[in-house]
Amino acid sequence: MGKKQYWNSEAKNKRWIKEGRGQGTGSNYKPWLTVRDVASEGRSHRVFGHITQRTHHLLSDLELATFLLLQWRSTTTDIREQFPLDRSLTREISKQLGVQHPNHQGLDQYMSSDFVVDSLEKARPRFAIQVKSKEAYSDPRTIEKLEIEKLYWREKGIPFYWVTERQIPSIVFENINLLYNHIEDDDDQDELLIQLEVFSKHMQASDVLRVKDLCMKLDLSYEQEPGEALYQFKRLLAKRYLHFDITKPFVELRCSDITIETVNALKEGWRVSS
The missing domain is CATH 1.10.10.10 (Winged helix-like DNA-binding domain superfamily/Winged helix DNA-binding domain)
Structure with a gap:
């Protein structure tokens, strides 16, 4: 399903933020990660979205499948992929859980959710999704990072879902x-x-x-x-x-x-x- 790996320096983080990555909505949104930034063992896709009127960057077939299902839903109004999380909050949550924050060579990395979706549904006008293959759940470190992400969105009052190939027809x-x-x-x-x-x-x-x-x-x-x-x-x-x-x-x-x-x-x- 594609193993996603990337590491940023602080200089690159600042440059990406200045470029507007992870910011905007609809056609003006810029994903934090693009297919050029991430080495993947699976297929990546650049796909035009008729809801957002822009090209989406999807890092695996499983992400593509999830995106296509989201796009076909009549209640979906916006899809933001590779959405960065506030690093100060993910650091705080990591400390609360007693687990290590994602880090590379001493630098805490920005975490991201695969999708943040805006919807016409009154019960959940916005929700977040992380896409992982079912095999990933056998890795304790993956579970730790998912726990950080789950608590992050709970703090925001936004529903959070894990999606595997089991949820995809x-x-x-x-x-x-x-x-x-x-x-x-x-x-x-x-x-x-x-x-x-x-x-x-x-x-x-x-x-x-x-x-x-x-x-x-x-x-x-x-x-x-x-x-x-x-x-x-x-x-x-x-x-x-x-x-x-x-x-x-x-x-x-x-x-x-x-x-x-x-x-x-x-x-x-x-x-x-x-």
Whole structure:
């Protein structure tokens, strides 16, 4: 699920704070950590979010699965990933618990929660999430750090949840593997917009058609190699130009199940994430 490791110097902490990392909301939020900052044993992802209109930095497939489920919830209004915790408070909590604060070569590190989510739900207008694989819970040190994080959010009066792959439907991981395996990580925005325009036109005219049947039809119409249209469609889904309920099997999707992102929203997302 990806082992996340990073160490900061105090100079880098100050620079990141000055850059606005961990600050802002919606399209103006800047995550404390980006995919470039963290060495991971798993896949990391840069994914455009249609709720926030910016690119999100997700450090594992499990984080991606959690993000996609959060984004599809009708009550979600904002998602802030890699959210830094107030170090003075985490230090205080560490002392209360009698455990060591995360430290590297004598310098206390900033802790972070994987997600802070704003919601329309009256019972929990805001909640925090830490994502860990189930194997991580066999490590006593991981449990200590999670206890610090849990008490941190309790002090803030904000619900805190631990998420493992056990909370994620298996079909979500199947869809992620289907979309993100063999999809090149490129940023050819002009080409993607052309593909988006082509698929948008045909989907609107064939809303009851299954996606895979539409792709076969387009391969024939445009005299392409078999599977080319399906590859391009998956590419648009992986890049979040198109959206669908990630809990539905991809092979069963019909054109009416797909939500098309607006070009203006995509361009704004590129602007604020650049």
